[in-house]
Amino acid sequence: MQNPKIKGISLAILGPLLWGISGTTAQFLFADVNISSNWLVSVRMLISGILLVFFGLVTDRKQNLAVWHHFHDAVYLIFFSFIGMAASQYTYFKAIEEGNAATATILQFLSPALIIIYLALSTKHLPRRVDVLSLLMALTGTILLVTHGSLTTLTIPMGGFLWGLGTAVSASLYTMLPRTLLRTYGSIPIVGWSMLIGGVAFSLFYRIWDHMPPFKWSTYGGVSFVVIFGTMFAYLFFLQSLTFIQPTTASVLGSFEPLSATFLSITFLGTHFGLFETTGAILILGTVFVQSWAAVHSSNIPIS
Template structure:
């Protein structure tokens, strides 16, 4: 295996790993330190967005502001900042607040199934066989995950389930919406500006300075980790990996996010994860691998 590919795989694993750890830390802050999801999302986007924009300015100032020189693209960026970036961040952390980090992160990986359904209606074509298999896997996995195998009862709060499903929808929007902007301007300016815009808009509706958590080293160390390692560095690592490996490979390695969140939730937060929900999680994550495999097969020229 070539060194650049090894580097790419390492970066693609490290980004989701940090996302998963930050989700577990967020759950600790919600349950033990009286931090609200609204406050954490606002701070996370505002500070991380500012840091990413500054990073972009240091590495290439002209590229960082290029999107604002095109009125149409600037409007697209602002739209994405609200319905893509801010919405995906908010639904994810609310799913953790009302449920737990492990379940919220796995439900987020239902996004390929949501995309399949969206494209089916948009193109007015029946899904491929592999897409039907993916949908069945995703549905079965979700049922097992949220019922723990007891089909007549929910094993997580209804609000946690609804926010988790919302996370899958907003993650799909986040994936589909900014493609042209990312290809034209690069990932760091688009992610940085969208986070900063989302953070500023949240601060207008939810004034973070009026609801500051009580000071403790644990609380603000956790917040710092979520902001710096779990957001800024995680995005940079993952996006940088795409320079060395294919997006399909990176998407499969994204399963390190729910894996790390689940293991840490079990070890540190006492979340129970039995056989039914484990099988459910594997089925949901399996849809990512299946869709990635299908994408790679489509790129192979016919002999």
């Protein structure tokens, strides 16, 4: 029988790898097929939500319907569906559309630094030394990533940079908002229902049936990969890994997402990463390792 820890590590790597490949696939669709982020986000959330909710109902119907039996939790789930789930999906794909998958995915990893700032302000406690180090690493890394070391120029479009910062903010909300719901009902019901709610709302608002791309195997193959493997399976693999390994370990292994997105963007889509961009990316991703190390070596509850 496979070692549970090895199984957990494998799942925690596979999920982020699929996310990274999905981001690069989305960049290809935006550039070569002219699919809009509005359409892709709507379809991605709608179909993934349907599949995850169906999976949850088949495996544990009672548990997956439990949240709807409590009015306050149901309202909060709907709130999270828009402010957390839909916002994180939309800002991420807009950042890819306006910039590129590698930079968007790396900027998303600024979320631990934003959580540190929020907790310091809300608790009125000065951040720990390790938190200050993380903030300095994140700030320096961001400057190097988007300016190539020159404060007078941007190496990515302004839209890509701003949407990338939006991705970091929405990822922070996605991390902090559903903690009570996840503890009470589990990950599959909350992720599945929030995707379905966000997907239905986006689809109706954007009227996806009016923007269907012309049929090509490469187009719909790419969309299918983003929806099925880059969303449903990626979430299931990563969330399942948490039953075998600690969240801190999983968060470190989550760095495989920007690593895979960067490698594929450079290899197949011509994205250029020089010394400054690479150094900036390493500093930003390094905040995850610093925070995970601090969580393991501290008796305090980790903040991210």
